[in-house]
Amino acid sequence: MSDFLRSAGIFVRGFGVRDAVDILIVAFLLYQLFKLIRGTQAVQLLLGLGVLLLVGLLAEVFQLRLVQFIFANAGQAILIGVIVLFQPELRRALDQVGRLGTVRFVLGRHPVEPVERVVEEAIRAAATLSESRTGALVVFERETGLENVALSGVRVNGDLTAEILATIFYPGSPLHDGAVIVRDTRLIAAGCVLPLAEALPGAGRMGTRHRAALGLTLQSDAVVLIVSEETGLISLAHAGKLYRGLDHAKLQEMLTGLVLRPVVRRRGGVSIRPLVRGTAALRALGRRSP
Numbered sequence: 001m002s003d004f005l006r007s008a009g010i011f012v013r014g015f016g017v018r019d020a021v022d023i024l025i026v027a028f029l030l031y032q033l034f035k036l037i038r039g040t041q042a043v044q045l046l047l048g049l050g051v052l053l054l055v056g057l058l059a060e061v062f063q064l065r066l067v068q069f070i071f072a073n074a075g076q077a078i079l080i081g082v083i084v085l086f087q088p089e090l091r092r093a094l095d096q097v098g099r100l101g102t103v104r105f106v107l108g109r110h111p112v113e114p115v116e117r118v119v120e121e122a123i124r125a126a127a128t129l130s131e132s133r134t135g136a137l138v139v140f141e142r143e144t145g146l147e148n149v150a151l152s153g154v155r156v157n158g159d160l161t162a163e164i165l166a167t168i169f170y171p172g173s174p175l176h177d178g179a180v181i182v183r184d185t186r187l188i189a190a191g192c193v194l195p196l197a198e199a200l201p202g203a204g205r206m207g208t209r210h211r212a213a214l215g216l217t218l219q220s221d222a223v224v225l226i227v228s229e230e231t232g233l234i235s236l237a238h239a240g241k242l243y244r245g246l247d248h249a250k251l252q253e254m255l256t257g258l259v260l261r262p263v264v265r266r267r268g269g270v271s272i273r274p275l276v277r278g279t280a281a282l283r284a285l286g287r288r289s290p
Helices: 002-014 017-037 042-062 065-073 075-085 087-097 101-107 112-131 162-168 208-219 248-260 279-286
Strands: 136-141 154-159 179-183 186-192 223-227 234-238 241-244
Touching: 042 065, 042 075, 065 075, 075 087, 112 136, 112 162, 112 223, 112 234, 112 248, 136 208, 136 248, 162 186, 208 223, 208 234, 208 241, 223 248, 234 248
Parallel strands: 136 179
Antiparallel strands: 136 223, 154 186, 179 186, 223 234, 234 241
């Protein structure tokens, strides 16, 4: 006990401001890592790695030579395997670190009025497509660039109107199966292919459009407006979550806030009802606000 107290005293006397900053930085990085992997398959992978680490420590303690030999020679292979297994999470982490939100704020963004007009046109087109049960995917690019997704479709680079969206997603159109990419106030590309979400825990049965929307929002900070071809239900996907049953006012408020702001509003900003189904919301969406 005296040795422990002596060591603790030496540590406390040598503890300085630099050590405190070091601990805070590591704690912040670990917190961001836990936030990043929460609710994903990476949690189970981390538990598996923890079990392997425990086996390795027990092998060192009890001098299990065969297990020690395996871990000593398979260390590099395990490291490469970890990089492969955690590739989606690592990509999301690097993407979040590399977002240039501050630079975009300094350089300036498009005025609020044109963006609000674009959002209103998208909502009006979604209401029209919902009445005819025509499927649609409208992706609003935010801080994360989606040029690689736009390259998978046909370049448009034009003004966004409800009539153009209705024409693109008309069942006879060659581009109706893909998604459209909206950058600021311009429709960049149509017929784009989105990555499908692999696992949707607790989300229930979903179609390809909803899986594609969630897959893109898991890899970027984009906002996706979805019209279901089967039910005509209008949904909004963001940050790996799907919101349904929003009336016209709340959908417009939420979509405008997400498109204009680089971060999601805090609790109390926009009131949403996730995963709510009903025809009343669809009727509300079908009417334009005065």
